[in-house]
Amino acid sequence: MIWFFFIVLSVFTVGGGLGVVATRNVVHAALFLLLSLLGVAGLYVLLASTFLALVQIFIYGGAIVIVLLFAIMLTRSREYPHISDNRQWPIAGIGALAFFGMLVVAFRVNNPVAQVRHHVEFTDLGRSLFTEWALPFEIASILLLVALVGAVVIAREGGRRG
Amino acid sequence: MLSMEWAWLIPAISFVAFPVIVALRRAAPIVSALVAIMAILGGFVVFWLVTVDRIDHGATGIDFFSYRWFDVGAVQLTWGIIVDPLTIVMLGLVTFVSLMVQVYSLGYMKGDPRFGWYFALHSLFAASMLTVVLADNFLLLYIAWELVGLCSYLLIGFWYELRSATEAAKKAFITTRIADVALLTGILLLFKEVGTFSMQETFHQAELLMLGEPSALSSTTATASALLLFVGAMGKSAQFPFHVWLPDAMEGPTPVSALIHAATMVVAGVFLVARTFTLFEAVPNVLVIVAIVGLATTLIAATMALVVTDLKRILAYSTISHLGLMMLSLGAFGYTAAVFHLMAHGFSKALLFLGAGSVMHGANQTDIRKMGGLIKVMPFTAILFGIGALSLGGVPIFAGFWSKDEILISVLDHRHPIFTVLLLVAVFLSALYMARAYFITFLGDLKDENRTAHEASNTMLIPMILLGILALTFGFMALEWTNEYSGIGSFLYKHKPHGFEFNVALGIGSIAIAIGAFILAWLIYRAKVISIEGLKQRLNPLISVIEHKYYLDEIYQWTIDRVILVFSSFVAYFDRTAVNDIAVDGPADSIKRSAFNLRYHVTGLMQNYALGMIIGAIGVAVAWWAVAVYG
Amino acid sequence: MITLAHFQIVSAALFAVGLYGVLARRSAVLILMSIELMLNAVNLNLIAVSSYVESSVFSGLIIAIFVITVAAAEVGLALAIVLRLFRNRASVNVDEIDLMKW
Numbered sequence: 001m002i003w004f005f006f007i008v009l010s011v012f013t014v015g016g017g018l019g020v021v022a023t024r025n026v027v028h029a030a031l032f033l034l035l036s037l038l039g040v041a042g043l044y045v046l047l048a049s050t051f052l053a054l055v056q057i058f059i060y061g062g063a064i065v066i067v068l069l070f071a072i073m074l075t076r077s078r079e080y081p082h083i084s085d086n087r088q089w090p091i092a093g094i095g096a097l098a099f100f101g102m103l104v105v106a107f108r109v110n111n112p113v114a115q116v117r118h119h120v121e122f123t124d125l126g127r128s129l130f131t132e133w134a135l136p137f138e139i140a141s142i143l144l145l146v147a148l149v150g151a152v153v154i155a156r157e158g159g160r161r162g
Numbered sequence: 163m164l165s166m167e168w169a170w171l172i173p174a175i176s177f178v179a180f181p182v183i184v185a186l187r188r189a190a191p192i193v194s195a196l197v198a199i200m201a202i203l204g205g206f207v208v209f210w211l212v213t214v215d216r217i218d219h220g221a222t223g224i225d226f227f228s229y230r231w232f233d234v235g236a237v238q239l240t241w242g243i244i245v246d247p248l249t250i251v252m253l254g255l256v257t258f259v260s261l262m263v264q265v266y267s268l269g270y271m272k273g274d275p276r277f278g279w280y281f282a283l284h285s286l287f288a289a290s291m292l293t294v295v296l297a298d299n300f301l302l303l304y305i306a307w308e309l310v311g312l313c314s315y316l317l318i319g320f321w322y323e324l325r326s327a328t329e330a331a332k333k334a335f336i337t338t339r340i341a342d343v344a345l346l347t348g349i350l351l352l353f354k355e356v357g358t359f360s361m362q363e364t365f366h367q368a369e370l371l372m373l374g375e376p377s378a379l380s381s382t383t384a385t386a387s388a389l390l391l392f393v394g395a396m397g398k399s400a401q402f403p404f405h406v407w408l409p410d411a412m413e414g415p416t417p418v419s420a421l422i423h424a425a426t427m428v429v430a431g432v433f434l435v436a437r438t439f440t441l442f443e444a445v446p447n448v449l450v451i452v453a454i455v456g457l458a459t460t461l462i463a464a465t466m467a468l469v470v471t472d473l474k475r476i477l478a479y480s481t482i483s484h485l486g487l488m489m490l491s492l493g494a495f496g497y498t499a500a501v502f503h504l505m506a507h508g509f510s511k512a513l514l515f516l517g518a519g520s521v522m523h524g525a526n527q528t529d530i531r532k533m534g535g536l537i538k539v540m541p542f543t544a545i546l547f548g549i550g551a552l553s554l555g556g557v558p559i560f561a562g563f564w565s566k567d568e569i570l571i572s573v574l575d576h577r578h579p580i581f582t583v584l585l586l587v588a589v590f591l592s593a594l595y596m597a598r599a600y601f602i603t604f605l606g607d608l609k610d611e612n613r614t615a616h617e618a619s620n621t622m623l624i625p626m627i628l629l630g631i632l633a634l635t636f637g638f639m640a641l642e643w644t645n646e647y648s649g650i651g652s653f654l655y656k657h658k659p660h661g662f663e664f665n666v667a668l669g670i671g672s673i674a675i676a677i678g679a680f681i682l683a684w685l686i687y688r689a690k691v692i693s694i695e696g697l698k699q700r701l702n703p704l705i706s707v708i709e710h711k712y713y714l715d716e717i718y719q720w721t722i723d724r725v726i727l728v729f730s731s732f733v734a735y736f737d738r739t740a741v742n743d744i745a746v747d748g749p750a751d752s753i754k755r756s757a758f759n760l761r762y763h764v765t766g767l768m769q770n771y772a773l774g775m776i777i778g779a780i781g782v783a784v785a786w787w788a789v790a791v792y793g
Numbered sequence: 794m795i796t797l798a799h800f801q802i803v804s805a806a807l808f809a810v811g812l813y814g815v816l817a818r819r820s821a822v823l824i825l826m827s828i829e830l831m832l833n834a835v836n837l838n839l840i841a842v843s844s845y846v847e848s849s850v851f852s853g854l855i856i857a858i859f860v861i862t863v864a865a866a867e868v869g870l871a872l873a874i875v876l877r878l879f880r881n882r883a884s885v886n887v888d889e890i891d892l893m894k895w
Binding site: 047 | 794795798799801806807808809811813814816817818819820821822825826827830837840841845846851855857858859861863866867868869870873874883
């Protein structure tokens with residue numbers, strides 16, 4: 001049973017990823033990205049972290065993909081929606097494959113045999129987030145503020161005070 | 163009064179005078195000349211004081227005074243002087259003739275724009291020549307030797323506006339330079355074997371070799387170094403085939419020819435062989451070569467003196483001939499005779515050159531064909547020139563006769579009879595060409611253009627008179643005078659003193675030959691009984707070869723063009739391509755070019771860089787894994 | 794049994810795919826999408842390890858949260874830059890941005 005879900009979700013994930021990198025149509029690429037992200041969310045559920053799965057769907061699937069689609073809309077070029085690939089794509093493919101091979105080897109070498117997936121209590125997570133990890137939490141919020149302001153400044157029309 | 167060890171002052175005064183004169187030369191030319199003359203006069207005075215001291219401490223002794231100069235690693239270099247009879251006579255000759263010539267130059271070079279520089283060079287030359295004479299080690303000798311060559315170059319090319327003068331100066335310098343390579347090699351060979359440049363030590367080793375005792379010199383090395391030193395001497399003393407520079411050197415001012423190319427510099431080679439005679443005696447076979455070279459030079463130069471028509475060139479070839487005579491004497495173990503002739507010839511030839519200068523100054527000619535009957539307008543010059551001619555022709559009571567006689571005796575005693583016979587032929591020829599020169603120039607009819615020729619001024623005549631006196635009387639130094647001085651052979655000798663010898667047959671014979679030559683010359687050139695044209699016709703091929711100087715200049719030029727310059731261009735090509743382009747520029751060029759091509763990897767595209775990073779990361783991982791697995 | 798290794802391989806595959814996208818795509822927006830894929834792969838790995846290890850230590854989970862946060866901020870900023878770029882050059886082709894070269 002678990003296996004079935006695992007396989008399907010993995011296919012969604014990796015297949016969505018392949019779709020992002022292979023398709024000629026940029027809008028299709030964004031939709032494939034959405035598929036991939038949702039697959040990852042499903043995998044999170046399999047891994048017994050439901051909270052994170054929700055966070056993933058909201059933020060990634062909701063915010064980020066929307067923003068990407070807006071960006072695609074605003075940066076329409078002459079060839080829209082078609083885009084082409086780089087000149088170095090064969091070598092890139094080989095490089096990526098090699099990297100994958102390396103990672104596989106590394107993961108197999110370590111080969112942990114743990115079988116049980118642990119679930120983390122939501123309340124424990126929350127408590128830890130505001131005690132042990134309070135400082136990174138605050139800094140993350142500042143980071144978000146900076147990014148917000150920065151994005152506004154950079155994308156401003158005009159060009160006064162660049 | 164003055165100890166011998168101060169003899170180094172003699173060249174030092176002139177050395178110091180040189181920069182002073184150079185500084186003053188344009189502002190006060192007459193003062194510069196006087197500074198030079200004072201310097202050499204001072205040297206002459208010191209010479210007398212040194213001679214007195216030498217006689218006080220044993221006239222025939224030899225003393226070395228060495229002073230530390232500097233060290234090179236384990237080698238200690240010194241500078242120092244020798245004071246022995248050879249040095250004494252050479253010092254006297256050089257200082258006196260230099261003094262005479264410098265006084266003469268006051269008149270001869272008057273009005274020359276570079277008057278001051280001329281006297282500066284004279285000072286430098288006198289200082290260098292005196293150092294050659296005094297040096298007690300080969301290094302100092304070589305340095306002074308090269309300096310003398312430099313002064314000769316500068317003085318031959320003194321009137322450098324003339325192309326012929328610069329060419330002659332170059333020829334002199336290069337010819338002697340080639341010989342100097344041999345000299346340097348010989349000196350270095352001796353240094354390598356003996357371990358020091360000191361002459362005292364070298365002669366000591368040579369003596370050991372001669373006595374058959376263990377010595378630092380082997381027979382081969384001694385022969386090789388003696389030969390090399392002799393080749394060096396051949397260059398400076400214009401022995402055949404290095405003689406080609408001396409006739410061309412007549413392009414310089416006549417007083418220069420008198421001093422350098424008659425009395426002092428050219429005898430440096432003879433002096434060198436005399437100074438190192440101990441070494442030569444240890445390998446007597448080399449002396450045979452010396453004698454042969456000397457004899458060949460004498461004869462060849464004498465034949466050439468008979469056909470040239472420029473007065474100075476006749477005297478130049480005569481000098482070469484007499485230098486050959488001195489070498490022949492040394493080659494026949496005639497040490498005393500050679501040095502004595504060196505001095506007698508020095509005085510007489512200097513007198514002749516000064517006389518020729520007087521003729522040139524007065525008549526503005528050097529070609530004897532355009533002269534004649536000059537005795538009528540320049541009587542003093544004519545008489546003094548006649549004294550010199552008679553002296554070198556070998557007429558008794560004049561100095562040249564005594565010295566030539568001594569040489570004849572040495573050659574007869576120590577060498578194969580053929581040498582003596584050929585020497586007598588040379589005696590005949592030398593008398594003949596001297597008479598020829600004299601008769602054509604001074605006797606006969608006075609040409610119209612020469613009627614305004616004037617006699618020399620006093621500053622020119624007085625040195626000539628003094629030299630004339632010496633040419634007349636110096637010969638008597640060969641004889642016994644008092645108990646203490648029994649002839650030149652008792653003062654200046656090798657191994658044992660000898661009194662004056664006189665071989666009656668030889669003496670009468672040589673006088674007869676000389677007189678015979680004078681009579682023949684009279685018949686040809688004065689009485690015109692024997693026709694010169696007829697002689698020329700019959701001997702034409704021979705005369706033609708002689709007139710072309712035995713085609714030596716052409717042979718040398720061919721060698722330079724076809725052999726040396728070809729090799730040089732090859733060397734230049736090798737240097738340009740292999741050394742410069744490949745070895746030196748090569749690495750730089752290849753780096754530049756490879757950098758030029760490598761720069762294209764900076765494409766400016768981020769994705770290319772990212773790919774590079776990925777590949778690098780994979781590479782590191784693989785390497786890490788390999789090390790972990792295979793150790 | 795599904796072990797940790799399985800999840801990690803999926804994560805690796807996703808990472809490699811994202812890597813290829815970063816290196817080979819021409820449009821800046823697509824590169825950004827590929828970066829998101831890579832970040833997701835990393836997150837997956839983190840969560841997987843954190844899950845298979847005992848539950849008292851869950852720093853992997855926390856870090857994954859932060860990764861998502863930072864990724865979101867980064868996407869915002871990056872797209873702002875892309876917009877600026879588009880305004881200047883009327884194209885988001887990264888192939889044309891090669892001023893810093895030889």
